[in-house]
Amino acid sequence: GEDVEQSLFLSVREGDSSVINCTYTDSSSTYLYWYKQEPGAGLQLLTYIFSNMDMKQDQRLTVLLNKKDKHLSLRIADTQTGDSAIYFCAEMGGGQGFSFIFGKGTRLLVKP
Amino acid sequence: DAGVIQSPRHEVTEMGQEVTLRCKPISGHNSLFWYRQTMMRGLELLIYFNNNVPIDDSGMPEDRFSAKMPNASFSTLKIQPSEPRDSAVYFCASGTSGSYNEQFFGPGTRLTVL
Numbered sequence: 001g002e003d004v005e006q007s008l009f010l011s012v013r014e015g016d017s018s019v020i021n022c023t024y025t026d027s028s029s030t031y032l033y034w035y036k037q038e039p040g041a042g043l044q045l046l047t048y049i050f051s052n053m054d055m056k057q058d059q060r061l062t063v064l065l066n067k068k069d070k071h072l073s074l075r076i077a078d079t080q081t082g083d084s085a086i087y088f089c090a091e092m093g094g095g096q097g098f099s100f101i102f103g104k105g106t107r108l109l110v111k112p
Numbered sequence: 113d114a115g116v117i118q119s120p121r122h123e124v125t126e127m128g129q130e131v132t133l134r135c136k137p138i139s140g141h142n143s144l145f146w147y148r149q150t151m152m153r154g155l156e157l158l159i160y161f162n163n164n165v166p167i168d169d170s171g172m173p174e175d176r177f178s179a180k181m182p183n184a185s186f187s188t189l190k191i192q193p194s195e196p197r198d199s200a201v202y203f204c205a206s207g208t209s210g211s212y213n214e215q216f217f218g219p220g221t222r223l224t225v226l
Contacts, residue, residue, distance in 0.1 A: 031212050042116070042203055042217030043155075050212075088155065092213065099145065099168060100215060104154030 004103035006089050011109045018076040020106045022089030027070060029091040034063065034074045037086040037105065046087070047074075076108075084110045116218035118204050124224045130192040133221045136185055137206030145215060146179055146189050147203040155203075161187065194225045 005023045012018045024032065030051050035043040049056045049063045049072070056063045062075040076083055086105040117136040125131055137144050145160040159169040161181045169179070176195070181187040191198055201222050207215040 040219075042205070042219050043215075044217065045214050048212050048214075099157055099160050101157075102147075102155040 004089055004091055004101050006087075006103035006106045008104065009107050009109070011111065012079050014079060014081055014110055014112050016079055018074075018079045018083070018108055018110075020074045020076075020087050020089075020108065022072040022074075022103055024070050024072060024089065024091040024101075026091055026101075027067065031092060032063075032065060032072050033090040033100070034061075034072075035088040035090060035102070037088065039085075043088060079108075079110050081110045081112055084108055116204055116206050116216055118202075118218035118221050120221060121219065122222045122224075124226065125194055126226050127195055128193045129225075130190065131194045131198075131223060131225075133189040133202050133204075133223070135187045135189070135204030135218060137187070137204070138216055139185065141206035141208045141216070142184070143207045143209070143215075144181060144187050145203075145205040145207075146187070147205065149201045149203060149220070150199075158189070191223075194223075196225045199223055199225050 003025055031048050033048045034046045036046045037043045047058050047061050047063055049065050060077045064073045072089055086107050088105045089103040090100045119134045143162050146158040147155050148158055149155045158171045159179045160167055164181045177191055179189045201220045203217050203220045205215040205217045
């Protein structure tokens with residue numbers, strides 16, 4: 001069945017790089033996404049990557065996509081305490097429309 | 113734009129009571145999604161609508177759950193009767209098919225069933 005897997009927890013020191021990993025199942029996914037959820041709030045799109053790309057960089061964020069291994073990663077450079085949040089990997093599900101399948105989320109804790 | 117609006121933000125009720133959660137999507141969006149988030153199960157898609165029509169309700173846990181979208185600017189998720197295991201944060205999201213299909217999430221309704 002369809003499933004998106006992520007590690008549940010990551011702790012880093014302020015200023016270090018954070019790498020959050022994800023594996024997905026649907027090789028036909030056109031887009032893959034990273035969402036961020038801050039405490040008490042809904043999810044917000046952080047970045048996305050088109051499936052024909054290997055890498056996408058957006059300021060401190062770098063997304064790497066390995067289609068062969070169905071592996072997606074999010075690297076946050078110079079991690080700040082404000083980056084502490086839950087990060088969700090998502091792929092577009094099958095069927096009609098565009099429902100997403102989300103991972104369980106990785107809780108990132110940035111220590112000062 | 114005010115974004116996706118959900119009400120109430122918090123709901124505490126007793127087992128057996130009916131609960132109605134409300135959502136106003138972003139104007140112009142033609143898709144609406146209801147999700148449930150718990151620590152144990154993460155974020156689960158319950159149902160989604162396209163142009164007010166339910167497309168996939170396979171995530172709705174059981175017959176106690178129902179969702180409606182009477183028009184493009186309003187949707188409800190109803191639980192009747194509610195049970196303690198329904199306690200969760202319920203999110204509504206809206207979007208429109210486009211270049212990358214972003215979904216915009218509301219702030220969520222935290223439901224506690226005693």
